[in-house]
Amino acid sequence: MNIGVGLPNTTPGGDGPLLVEWARRADAGPFSSLAVLDRIAYGGVEPFVALAAAAGTTERARLATMVAAGPLRPTALLAKQAASVHALSQGRLTLGLAVGARAEDFEATGVEYRTRGRRLDEQLAYLRGDVDADRVGPARDGIELLVGGGSGQAYARMARYADGYAHGGGPPRAFAGAAARANAAWRDLGRPGRPSLWGQGYFALGDVERGNAYLRDYYAFTGPFAERVVAANLTSPRAIKDFVRGYEQEGCDELVLFPTVADIDEVDRLAEVVA
Amino acid sequence: MNVAILGGGPAGLYLALLLKNAGLADDVRVVERNAPDATFGWGVVFSEETLGALRDADPETHLAITDTFARWDRLDIHYRGRLLSSRGHSFSAIARTRLLAILQERCRSLGVRLEFGRELADPALLAEEADLVVAADGANSASRHSREQAFGTSVEPEGCKYVWFGTDLVFDAFTFIFRETEHGFFQVHAYPFDEHASTFIVECPEPVWRRAGLDRLGEEESLAFCETLFAAELDGHRLLSNRSLWLDFPKVQNRVWHDGRLVLVGDAAHTAHFSIGSGTKLAMEDSIALANALLRRRGNLDAALVDYELERQPVVERFQQAASESAAYFGRVASYRHLEPIQFAFNLLTRSGRITHASLTVRDPGFTRVLDAWFAEEQRPRVAPPPMFAPLRLAGRTFPNRVVVADEGAGGGAGLVLSEVVAVSAEGRTTPECRVLEDDSLAEEVAAAHEAGALFGLQLGHAGRRGATQPRSRGVDVPLFDGWPLVSASPVPYGPFSAVPAELDEDGMVAVRADFAAASGRAAAMGVDVLELDFAHGYLLASFLSPLSNRRDDAYGGTLARRLRFPLSVLDAVRDVWPEDAVLAVRLSVTDWARGGLDVDDGIAVAQAMREHGCDLVHTVAGQTVAGDRPEYRRGFLTGLSDRVRAEARVPTLVGGYLTTPDEVNTIVASGRADLCILDLPPSPLERELGAPREGSDGLLLVESGG
Numbered sequence: 005m006n007i008g009v010g011l012p013n014t015t016p017g018g019d020g021p022l023l024v025e026w027a028r029r030a031d032a033g034p035f036s037s038l039a040v041l042d043r044i045a046y047g048g049v050e051p052f053v054a055l056a057a058a059a060g061t062t063e064r065a066r067l068a069t070m071v072a073a074g075p076l077r078p079t080a081l082l083a084k085q086a087a088s089v090h091a092l093s094q095g096r097l098t099l100g101l102a103v104g105a106r107a108e109d110f111e112a113t114g115v116e117y118r119t120r121g122r123r124l125d126e127q128l129a130y131l132r133g134d135v136d137a138d139r140v141g142p143a144r145d146g147i148e149l150l151v152g153g154g155s156g157q158a159y160a161r162m163a164r165y166a167d168g169y170a171h172g173g174g175p176p177r178a179f180a181g182a183a184a185r186a187n188a189a190w191r192d193l194g195r196p197g198r199p200s201l202w203g204q205g206y207f208a209l210g211d212v213e214r215g216n217a218y219l220r221d222y223y224a225f226t227g228p229f230a231e232r233v234v235a236a237n238l239t240s241p242r243a244i245k246d247f248v249r250g251y252e253q254e255g256c257d258e259l260v261l262f263p264t265v266a267d268i269d270e271v272d273r274l275a276e277v278v279a
Numbered sequence: 280m281n282v283a284i285l286g287g288g289p290a291g292l293y294l295a296l297l298l299k300n301a302g303l304a305d306d307v308r309v310v311e312r313n314a315p316d317a318t319f320g321w322g323v324v325f326s327e328e329t330l331g332a333l334r335d336a337d338p339e340t341h342l343a344i345t346d347t348f349a350r351w352d353r354l355d356i357h358y359r360g361r362l363l364s365s366r367g368h369s370f371s372a373i374a375r376t377r378l379l380a381i382l383q384e385r386c387r388s389l390g391v392r393l394e395f396g397r398e399l400a401d402p403a404l405l406a407e408e409a410d411l412v413v414a415a416d417g418a419n420s421a422s423r424h425s426r427e428q429a430f431g432t433s434v435e436p437e438g439c440k441y442v443w444f445g446t447d448l449v450f451d452a453f454t455f456i457f458r459e460t461e462h463g464f465f466q467v468h469a470y471p472f473d474e475h476a477s478t479f480i481v482e483c484p485e486p487v488w489r490r491a492g493l494d495r496l497g498e499e500e501s502l503a504f505c506e507t508l509f510a511a512e513l514d515g516h517r518l519l520s521n522r523s524l525w526l527d528f529p530k531v532q533n534r535v536w537h538d539g540r541l542v543l544v545g546d547a548a549h550t551a552h553f554s555i556g557s558g559t560k561l562a563m564e565d566s567i568a569l570a571n572a573l574l575r576r577r578g579n580l581d582a583a584l585v586d587y588e589l590e591r592q593p594v595v596e597r598f599q600q601a602a603s604e605s606a607a608y609f610g611r612v613a614s615y616r617h618l619e620p621i622q623f624a625f626n627l628l629t630r631s632g633r634i635t636h637a638s639l640t641v642r643d644p645g646f647t648r649v650l651d652a653w654f655a656e657e658q659r660p661r662v663a664p665p666p667m668f669a670p671l672r673l674a675g676r677t678f679p680n681r682v683v684v685a686d687e688g689a690g691g692g693a694g695l696v697l698s699e700v701v702a703v704s705a706e707g708r709t710t711p712e713c714r715v716l717e718d719d720s721l722a723e724e725v726a727a728a729h730e731a732g733a734l735f736g737l738q739l740g741h742a743g744r745r746g747a748t749q750p751r752s753r754g755v756d757v758p759l760f761d762g763w764p765l766v767s768a769s770p771v772p773y774g775p776f777s778a779v780p781a782e783l784d785e786d787g788m789v790a791v792r793a794d795f796a797a798a799s800g801r802a803a804a805m806g807v808d809v810l811e812l813d814f815a816h817g818y819l820l821a822s823f824l825s826p827l828s829n830r831r832d833d834a835y836g837g838t839l840a841r842r843l844r845f846p847l848s849v850l851d852a853v854r855d856v857w858p859e860d861a862v863l864a865v866r867l868s869v870t871d872w873a874r875g876g877l878d879v880d881d882g883i884a885v886a887q888a889m890r891e892h893g894c895d896l897v898h899t900v901a902g903q904t905v906a907g908d909r910p911e912y913r914r915g916f917l918t919g920l921s922d923r924v925r926a927e928a929r930v931p932t933l934v935g936g937y938l939t940t941p942d943e944v945n946t947i948v949a950s951g952r953a954d955l956c957i958l959d960l961p962p963s964p965l966e967r968e969l970g971a972p973r974e975g976s977d978g979l980l981l982v983e984s985g986g
Contacts, residue, residue, distance in 0.1 A: 121907075122907065125774070125775055125906065125907070126775040126776075129756075129757060129774060129775035129776050130775070130776070132749075132753065132754045132757045133749070133754075133757045133758060133776055134760075135776055155909070156872075156909050156910040156911050156912055157907070157908075157909055157910070159910070159912045160902075160908070160910050160912075163755070164754060164755045164756055164774075164906075165754045165755075165757065166754075177593065178593075181913075184913060184914045184937065185912040185913055186912075187937055187959075187961070188912040188913060188914065188916055188936065188937035189910070189912045191935065191937055191959055192900075192902075192903075192910070192912065192936075192937075193751075193755045193903075194699075194751055194755065195751055195752075195754075195755065196751060196752055197752075198961075198962075227535075228535045228537070228538070228585075229535075231581060231582070231584075231585040232585055232588070232589060234585075235582065235585045235586065235589060236589075255961075
């Protein structure tokens with residue numbers, strides 16, 4: 005199993021110099037990927053823009069959206085943004101997409117919430133089918149596609165169009181259940197081989213309370229679920245090691261650990277724990 | 280901390296005494312609407328595992344409870360005049376009134392304030408004087424009602440109509456009784472709970488209940504009806520009523536279990552159908568988990584309530600899933616009445632997915648030995664193979680075992696090697712890589728399968744509107760830029776950017792039928808043992824079956840009989856040329872998993888029509904009729920559908936659905952849920968390790984010198 009680290013692109017204090025230095029240290033460290041989150045009606049840097057900045061200061065790590073809410077962007081623009089990051093990073097983009105959960109992001113972009121599933125299907129078919137690729141460059145060849153979401157439709161969408169599944173977080177046992185569903189969908193759609201399985205978790209190794217406060221704010225839209233996300237924040241080396249071991253046992257291919265505090269020392273702290 | 284608990288059932292009382300005993304609360308009061316000795320129901324059941332948890336949580340009540348327990352490890356099944364027993368199912372039960380008395384006494388001695396006969400106050404009022412308010416007031420929780428929005432409550436009836444009696448007959452095992460009447464099937468769940476009495480629950484599906492006139496009978500008449508019906512088993516004993524009325528079981532679910540300082544426990548938070556006997560167990564385990572969370576997170580109530588939910592919800596979800604499977608099983612148990620007693624019993628034991636062939640072998644090796652021998656159809660064998668390795672005789676062929684492999688390079692050992700779908704014509708291909716059946720295209724594969732001791736199965740299909748797509752390594756239903764013209768039942772494209780197919784006209788039907796027949800003839804000539812025609816997943820023949828893809832107003836659209844007309848004509852044409860001594864199978868989506876599409880009842884009707892037209896085996900799949908369907912993926916997600924098709928259309932079935940272990944296959948085939956199973960074998964790190972030894976790993980331990 006590979007381990008990646010999140011860029012603090014939605015975390016307060018994640019300014020330009022920090023993101024660039026964060027990416028540089030991660031690329032020099034034991035991490036195989038750098039991943040970003042996607043929020044519109046919230047502070048922080050747009051995911052593709054953040055990855056573009058990271059592309060300039062990294063050489064090795066894959067650059068991933070974990071995940072981006074596809075339907076918030078017009079399809080051709082989404083393809084253009086993704087392909088641009090892919091070109092800037094010389095072929096290192098992993099594009100994780102899901103329908104998007106936050107109603108206020110849809111309000112802010114003027115996109116209809118109700119039909120977002122159908123729109124994501126179209127976007128995936130557009131990306132995978134190289135539709136309009138003669139007009140809308142750069143080339144999309146080799147963009148690794150992941151799909152996230154917990155519904156049967158999400159798993160079907162993943163198996164139909166993508167290369168793998170992006171899990172939304174939770175204890176290893178929850179990931180195991182999702183992995184079985186992803187594999188079942190993959191077989192059901194008659195895809196050869198197996199889907200690539202990505203997992204994720206949050207960590208804070210320094211100022212834990214600051215990390216928890218960020219999670220409470222970021223997930224406020226889920227109501228009481230926010231406290232659950234806080235409860236799952238990995239706040240000690242032992243908790244991280246247990247989590248990593250659990251995910252590895254359940255067949256995860258790439259586990260991304262997202263920071264909850266935009267403090268540059270967090271990259272080094274995490275690197276020390278997972279090295 | 281001051282705690283107010285609404286409801287003086289097992290969950291509320293147990294929580295009260297745990298909190299008080301651990302010194303977690305200064306003041307604990309339990310407010311109960313009824314009198315202390317009011318009782319509903321008779322006995323409650325605990326497993327050994329639950330007893331261990333109760334012992335650890337409070338040894339004193341554990342001692343008092345186990346002192347008065349009825350215990351058994353046998354399960355008796357009365358079916359078709361036979362009594363089948365299975366051992367190793369350790370359970371205990373106690374009279375509900377006795378349990379409550381023990382808990383009340385312990386509460387009193389610890390200084391819990393018990394307030395009986397008090398109407399439940401508004402939780403908002405209680406919250407003014409309490410730091411934590413606990414809703415332990417049952418499935419119909421009054422304190423939950425006011426905030427159902429916040430809790431995300433859903434309450435749905437599940438399972439049969441049931442009535443909860445007692446009896447002065449003391450059973451010496453957990454007892455199931457199945458009784459067929461002119462109205463339909465009735466069944467009994469009975470178990471002893473002390474040395475004087477047993478619980479005796481009678482249930483039947485609602486239509487049976489109405490046909491028997493039970494909807495019009497009063498309490499006493501209804502009791503008399505049941506006493507007469509089960510007179511033989513009651514053996515002169517009486518049924519006892521305790522306001523025993525026919526009920527629907529409410530399945531209660533809550534998305535979240537706490538809102539501010541109000542927290543749900545027990546039935547107020549969740550119910551699990553009584554047929555797996557876990558309601559009281561889950562309720563008391565909630566109390567233990569909540570007390571532990573409050574201890575662990577002392578001073579941080581919010582964190583404690585989140586911990587409690589995180590710990591309990593996954594456990595409860597698993598039990599609710601199993602309980603719903605069990606409730607549904609008892610609702611359709613009449614459809615299994617053709618099963619031989621030993622298979623009927625095994626099907627019953629494995630109904631909720633919690634007991635499998637392997638776990639039953641640990642509990643009761645004698646049972647599975649007899650089951651395996653019966654399944655292998657041997658005459659009084661001393662030793663029989665596990666069900667997965669029992670041969671299957673079907674339409675003149677013998678499958679050496681029940682395992683089907685569908686992927687290439689899987690190695691030997693399977694009973695059937697199933698090809699990828701091969702097209703009947705170039706227009707009917709899914710992708711440019713998809714093969715078209717030529718005269719000799721399969722000769723080598725057939726020979727290789729036979730060489731390995733397996734039968735060879737060919738999947739034969741026409742892609743219809745899902746044709747002309749890019750290779751599956753890239754994705755599915757991703758259209759080619761330079762495809763070929765598509766046909767389907769109606770001119771409706773399959774997915775985004777898919778080409779609009781032409782409506783298949785009469786000439787086209789004649790041609791497709793001829794293509795299928797000709798390909799079948801070639802397959803027979805090549806020695807194919809199983810021919811599987813593709814009537815599934817929205818491909819050409821399936822597109823006629825579903826109203827979502829068939830919008831025709833000619834003789835081939837409209838009612839199910841008309842939608843079946845063309846697909847059945849293809850089956851007939853193939854049956855004419857396909858040998859009698861080889862297997863003719865169809866792959867069928869038995870539900871569309873989409874609004875307005877085929878449901879399982881329709882799918883079973885289609886399977887029945889296929890059987891009547893000479894199909895020997897139904898490969899049961901689901902969905903993909905339309906791209907936007909709502910599939911229900913999980914391990915073994917097709918098993919339940921195969922079970923229903925096999926039982927209700929009475930046709931042998933083949934099923935996949937991501938089965939990855941021999942235990943799943945043993946359980947499925949021995950219980951009669953399918954005849955053949957596709958086994959998916961995930962790669963194991965052990966294989967990697969054993970297949971390619973690392974350098975230097977010659978059995979010596981290489982110790983690196985530290986630096």
